[in-house]
Amino acid sequence: MPLDETLKITSEIEAMARRVARVALQFEALVERKLGISGTVGEILVAKEFGLRLVRSDIEQGYDALDKSRRQVQIKVRRSEGSKGRSLPSANSPTSRFSTHLYDYALLAILTREYDLYEVHKASRRQIEAALTGKPRRVLSIGKFKRIGRQVYPRVSGMPGGRPERE
Numbered sequence: 001m002p003l004d005e006t007l008k009i010t011s012e013i014e015a016m017a018r019r020v021a022r023v024a025l026q027f028e029a030l031v032e033r034k035l036g037i038s039g040t041v042g043e044i045l046v047a048k049e050f051g052l053r054l055v056r057s058d059i060e061q062g063y064d065a066l067d068k069s070r071r072q073v074q075i076k077v078r079r080s081e082g083s084k085g086r087s088l089p090s091a092n093s094p095t096s097r098f099s100t101h102l103y104d105y106a107l108l109a110i111l112t113r114e115y116d117l118y119e120v121h122k123a124s125r126r127q128i129e130a131a132l133t134g135k136p137r138r139v140l141s142i143g144k145f146k147r148i149g150r151q152v153y154p155r156v157s158g159m160p161g162g163r164p165e166r167e
Helices: 011-031 038-050 125-132 142-148
Strands: 006-008 053-055 072-079 105-111 117-124 150-153
Touching (some): 038 053, 038 072, 105 125, 105 142, 117 125, 117 142
Parallel strands (some): 072 105
Antiparallel strands (some): 006 053, 117 150
């Protein structure tokens, strides 16, 4: 894919995503309905943190971003909706559907209710496809994704560097 068909996340784009998230929180408080922006905001935050380039048409491509080595990345985002006093989604919460298109790996971003990046887990396509065996809906729980993958943000304590792994 030509790089001109991807979007580098600048500080300006990240700042706009954060402003949109603040407005969404105000809207949710006023109207008690969700705006449905978690996926887009989460993809922007993950792309910025890991130096990924978002594809402009993720539906056609079947993946959401390219890393610096031009590997194809699906990004799944889950945000706590604050039910039952939770500030994070539960381990039983589902991911969105995994594409049957080719991709190299997936990142699962967990957002707080306030749209802050809480943690990111990474799993290879091979690991995901094995876990999806017998699942016609092609959906995993957050807990299952975490078990088959590994945490890449924030760095687990005791790991060198203290910074998230970058691709």
